Every structure is written in structure tokens, then in C-alpha cells.
Amino acid sequence: MRALYLFKRDLRLEDNRALAYASERHREILPLFVFDPEIIESLKAEGERLYYVVRAVERLSKRIKLYCAYGKTHEVLRDVFRVYKPSHLYTAVSYSWDGVERNKSIKKVCEEFGVEYVEVFENFLVDPREVPQRKVYTPFYKEWIKRVDLGEGKVKEFQVPELSLPQIEQIKPMLKLSDYRHFDPDQCEKRLESFSFESYEDTRNYPAMDGTSKLSPCIRFGILSLRKIFKKAQGKSEQFIKELAWREFWYHIALNFPETKNVEFQEKRRNIAWENREEYIEAFLEGKTGYPIVDAGIRQLKTEKWLHNRVRMILASFLTKVLLVDWRIGEEFFKEHLLDYDQVVNVGNWQWSASVGADPKPFRLFNPILQAQRYDPECKYIKKYLPGLAQVPCHMLHNPISHALPYHKLVVNYYERVNLSKRAYGLTQNQIGDDF
Numbered sequence: 001m002r003a004l005y006l007f008k009r010d011l012r013l014e015d016n017r018a019l020a021y022a023s024e025r026h027r028e029i030l031p032l033f034v035f036d037p038e039i040i041e042s043l044k045a046e047g048e049r050l051y052y053v054v055r056a057v058e059r060l061s062k063r064i065k066l067y068c069a070y071g072k073t074h075e076v077l078r079d080v081f082r083v084y085k086p087s088h089l090y091t092a093v094s095y096s097w098d099g100v101e102r103n104k105s106i107k108k109v110c111e112e113f114g115v116e117y118v119e120v121f122e123n124f125l126v127d128p129r130e131v132p133q134r135k136v137y138t139p140f141y142k143e144w145i146k147r148v149d150l151g152e153g154k155v156k157e158f159q160v161p162e163l164s165l166p167q168i169e170q171i172k173p174m175l176k177l178s179d180y181r182h183f184d185p186d187q188c189e190k191r192l193e194s195f196s197f198e199s200y201e202d203t204r205n206y207p208a209m210d211g212t213s214k215l216s217p218c219i220r221f222g223i224l225s226l227r228k229i230f231k232k233a234q235g236k237s238e239q240f241i242k243e244l245a246w247r248e249f250w251y252h253i254a255l256n257f258p259e260t261k262n263v264e265f266q267e268k269r270r271n272i273a274w275e276n277r278e279e280y281i282e283a284f285l286e287g288k289t290g291y292p293i294v295d296a297g298i299r300q301l302k303t304e305k306w307l308h309n310r311v312r313m314i315l316a317s318f319l320t321k322v323l324l325v326d327w328r329i330g331e332e333f334f335k336e337h338l339l340d341y342d343q344v345v346n347v348g349n350w351q352w353s354a355s356v357g358a359d360p361k362p363f364r365l366f367n368p369i370l371q372a373q374r375y376d377p378e379c380k381y382i383k384k385y386l387p388g389l390a391q392v393p394c395h396m397l398h399n400p401i402s403h404a405l406p407y408h409k410l411v412v413n414y415y416e417r418v419n420l421s422k423r424a425y426g427l428t429q430n431q432i433g434d435d436f
């Protein structure tokens with residue numbers, strides 16, 4: 001019996017439970033990856049980010065004969081089923097809102113053709129459905145950590161049938177790609193080996209340092225197994241493991257509160273009067289707010305398609321609480337640019353940063369001046385991404401309100417805006433101070 005294995009965001013052979021499960025049951029497997037124009041378009045992924053996916057597929061193709069297709073997934077599957085008649089289709093489970101819908105439509109095509117559809121748990125350390133429902137991260141973590149199962153998904157050797165289906169070389173000319181050097185799937189293993197988990201706690205908040213793992217694209221596309229990453233961090237950094245759990249917390253929230261894809265987790269925050277002023281939105285999206293730490297972040301995001309977590313938080317707080325712009329606009333902006341974009345994680349974090357999400361703290365405020373002073377004390381990060389400001393003394397760059405910079409005009413005065421913002425959130429002026 002021939003099985004079809006549909007790769008999605010698990011682009012590896014090593015420790016892949018879904019593929020392992022298929023390989024235990026079938027000697028012949030047709031491995032397939034589909035470049036679906038609907039997904040590419042919805043993520044605006046053409047160019048650099050698609051290039052990364054192609055590199056990941058090429059990497060996998062060196063190990064097995066991986067068939068590829070360009071087209072709507074359900075149409076591609078119909079064509080493949082008609083001609084090559086697999087008995088089963090295996091794929092990894094999906095818990096993202098769009099992923100669930102996609103898997104449903106794959107299952108429907110399978111039913112049409114009498115192909116048995118098998119969805120296997122993968123891409124998480126703990127099945128987010130198995131953790132008892134929690135609305136707050138810390139109690140979730142306590143339940144989550146008890147359930148981590150590091151059992152490896154060993155893939156057995158299987159035969160790939162010789163078929164006249166295209167491979168990545170034939171598909172590549174159909175894709176709009178641009179060269180991209182900042183991240184490369186070939187570097188995931190090396191990065192995992194060389195990253196200093198022991199130092200993570202001390203370095204992770206400083207965007208000018210190479211102090212976080214930068215494994216998010218490797219995780220997003222399943223180039224590395226989460227179990228392997230977990231084992232590397234185990235005993236070296238509990239903080240790092242907690243970050244892996246944050247990713248799964250957002251899936252837990254999405255599963256238990258599916259409405260949060262579009263609406264705020266906190267009911268009381270569903271009617272914030274966002275100003276959404278065009279000129280503020282434009283200044284933010286173009287990195288022309290006049291706040292160097294914010295504009296440097298936008299520059300990093302646009303040029304590298306990745307952004308340091310501390311700066312993601314500063315940006316998200318600035319857009320929502322200083323400019324009073326709807327978090328959905330920021331979510332959409334990150335979706336267009338982040339290589340590691342993950343719908344569930346991005347929505348969860350944007351809601352958290354906007355103080356409308358799963359967070360017991362009533363209001364978080366990241367003052368861009370204090371944040372810059374504290375986390376970029378020598379302005380290395382600012383000057384790297386805004387080289388035009390290289391000659392300006394650092395204390396001036398930290399505080400663009402007190403110092404006129406040879407640079408964009410301030411879009412707003414932070415201190416004037418936060419009071420407005422607190423009112424929009426239903427808080428009194430002195431209720432909440434700055435956060436770190």
C-alpha cells in the first residue's frame with residue numbers, strides 16, 4: 001500500500017513523529033510539498049521569505065526524493081490521487097486557525113477519493129488540548145512542563161516511488177524569489193549546537209547582542225525538532241524552556257478561545273476607541289516616528305525579516321498604547337514581514353502587548369525612552385539600524401523628546417499620549433506606571 005506524506009511545517013526527517021508514524025505502516029511513501037499560491041499570497045511571502053522555504057525544501061530534497069507542486073492544495077491532491085492512487089494520506093496535526101481549516105479541506109478531498117486521512121501529533125512538545133484549560137501563562141506552564149514527552153519520532157527507512165511528478169528544480173521557476181542571507185535553514189543545526197543556553201537569561205533582553213537563539217524560523221518551519229531543542233536547553237536554561245512554553249500557551253489559548261483570532265481575549269477591552277490616525281500609522285509603518293529605538297526596530301524588521309523580542313514588545317506597545325492604533329494593524333504588518341510569522345503566536349503576542357489579551361496584568365506600558373536607556377545603553381542597536389545617526393551622542397538618541405535630533409520629527413510626545421491612552425483603556429492617570 002502506497003501512502004502519501006504531506007509535509008507542511010515539519011520540513012525534516014529527523015525526529016518527526018508524523019512521518020515516523022507513516023513510515024512504521026508503509027514501505028512506500030510519496031513525500032509531497034505543495035507551494036500553495038493562496039497561502040503565499042495571504043502571507044505576502046513572495047521574495048525573501050519564500051526563498052527561505054525553498055531553501056528548506058531543497059535541503060530536505062538532498063535527503064529524499066521530495067515531490068513538489070505549485071497550486072491550490074486540494075487541486076494538487078485531486079490530481080495526485082487520480083493518477084498515483086495512494087491508500088493513505090499522512091500529515092501533521094494543525095492547531096492554527098487557518099491550518100485547521102486547511103486540514104479539513106484536505107480531509108474532504110481524501111474522502112472524495114477513498115483515501116484514508118491520518119493526522120498525527122507533531123510540532124509541539126505537549127498537545128495543547130491535553131493541558132487543562134488555563135487562562136494565565138504561569139499556571140499553564142506548571143501543567144505543561146509535567147506533560148513534556150521527549151520520545152523521539154524515529155523515521156524508518158521507506159521507498160519513494162519513481163513518478164513523473166516535479167521536484168523543487170522544476171517548481172522554482174514558477175516562484176517569485178529574492179535572495180535572502182539573514183537566515184538559512186542550513187544554519188539551524190549549527191546554531192543549535194553553538195548557542196550558549198547558559199547565558200540566555202543574561203543576554204536575551206539586549207537587542208544589540210547575539211543573545212537569543214534565533215531559532216524561531218527553524219521552529220516555524222520544523223527544520224529542527226522541538227524535542228531536540230528542548231533537550232539542548234534542559235539543565236542549562238529554564239528561562240529558554242519557558243519561552244518554548246509561551247509558544248504553546250498561545251496555541252492553548254487559540255484552541256480554547258477560538259474567537260480570539262479576531263477579537264480581544266479580554267471582553268472588557270473589546271471596545272477600545274482606537275484612533276487609527278492615518279499619519280500615525282504611516283509614520284510607524286515607515287519607521288519615521290522620531291523615536292530611534294522604534295524606527296531602528298522597523299528597519300531591522302523590514303531588512304532582516306526578523307526582529308528581536310524586546311523590540312517587538314517596544315514596537316507593539318508604541319503602536320497600540322502611544323499611537324492608539326488597533327493591534328490588528330500591527331499584527332497585519334508583522335504578518336507581512338516576519339520570517340517566523342506564526343498566526344497564533346503573533347496574535348497572542350500582539351494582544352498581550354496591547355493589554356487586551358491573556359494577561360492578568362491590567363496595563364503594560366513600555367516607555368520607549370526608558371526601554372532604550374535600559375536595553376540599548378550604548379545605542380549600538382540604534383546606530384546599527386539607523387547609521388545616519390552614528391555621530392549623535394547616545395544620551396540624545398535615547399531621549400528624542402528632550403533633544404532635537406537631525407532626524408524625523410516626533411510623531412507624538414510620549415508623555416502627552418500615555419494619559420490619553422490610559423483614559424481609552426478606562427484607567428486613571430496615576431493608576432499605572434512604566435513597565436520593564
Ligand SMILES: Cc1cc2nc3c(=O)[nH]c(=O)nc-3n(C[C@H](O)[C@H](O)[C@H](O)COP(=O)(O)OP(=O)(O)OC[C@H]3O[C@@H](n4cnc5c(N)ncnc54)[C@H](O)[C@@H]3O)c2cc1C
Nearest residue numbers: 212213214215216243244246247309312340341342346349
Ligand atoms: C508583538 C509580538 C509578535 C510576535 N510574533 C511572533 C511570531 O509571529 N512568531 C514567533 O515565532 N514569535 C513571535 N513573537 C515571539 C518572539 O518575539 C519570537 O519568538 C522571538 O523573538 C524569536 O527569536 P528567538 O528564536 O531568538 O527567540 P528565543 O528568545 O531564543 O526563544 C526561543 C523560542 O521560544 C519561542 N518564543 C520566545 N518568545 C516567545 C513569545 N513571546 N511567544 C511565543 N513564543 C516565544 C520561539 O519559538 C523562539 O524561537 C512575537 C512577539 C511579540 C512581542
